[in-house]
Amino acid sequence: MLLPNHSGYTLEAGVDEVGRGCLAGPVVAAAVILPIHYRHPLLNDSKKLSKKQRELLREDVLKDAVAWAIGEASPAEIDEVNILNATYLAMHRALEKLRQEPEYLLVDGNRFKPYKELPFSCMVKGDGRYLSIAAASVLAKTYRDDLMCALSATHPYYGWEQNAGYPTKLHQNGISRHGATVHHRQSFTLLPKQPELF
Numbered sequence: 248m249l250l251p252n253h254s255g256y257t258l259e260a261g262v263d264e265v266g267r268g269c270l271a272g273p274v275v276a277a278a279v280i281l282p283i284h285y286r287h288p289l290l291n292d293s294k295k296l297s298k299k300q301r302e303l304l305r306e307d308v309l310k311d312a313v314a315w316a317i318g319e320a321s322p323a324e325i326d327e328v329n330i331l332n333a334t335y336l337a338m339h340r341a342l343e344k345l346r347q348e349p350e351y352l353l354v355d356g357n358r359f360k361p362y363k364e365l366p367f368s369c370m371v372k373g374d375g376r377y378l379s380i381a382a383a384s385v386l387a388k389t390y391r392d393d394l395m396c397a398l399s400a401t402h403p404y405y406g407w408e409q410n411a412g413y414p415t416k417l418h419q420n421g422i423s424r425h426g427a428t429v430h431h432r433q434s435f436t437l438l439p440k441q442p443e444l445f
Contacts (some may be wrong), residue, residue: 248288249378250319251379252283258280259349260279261378262341262355264277264369264430266411268414270422271395272412273320273391274320275319277384278314279320281379282316283306285311287311289304294384296374304385305386316342317341320337338362339360353379354370354380355372367389395412402428404424
């Protein structure tokens, strides 16, 4: 069972991101403040859930959260500042948009760039340990999947509706045949390096 709180503060925000390893699309972060004694039997790391489970859980999170928000950093920003800094940018944008100022931040992963003067803890695999981070992972993942699905309607060669911009064979075949789009991260290696012929 995932834990409802780490710090003892009432307004503890869980923060998580999705899309760092993608070749296309933004990196997306979510911040979620849940009630301090919140319980949910099914809420978990979004990677451990089916698409249908994530969509059902998204409804619960939106209904139950004290506050929630989404932030993103574009492919151009990723290229400009690098993926790690773009991730912090997306997280800070999500925190800025919360309708209630958190007292404490619980951030998935092992690194974070401080936001304002707020105290925080980094939690490795936090989305499988704390409900607020799991809730943030579900919101970020469902938002980004929907976004990439919408983009696939105008960019049909890359399979984004299935792979959400991750480097699958279908996606890389699309890049190889049709080139990169404005949604691709130019600073990433979009295609595997071909072995040199001697």
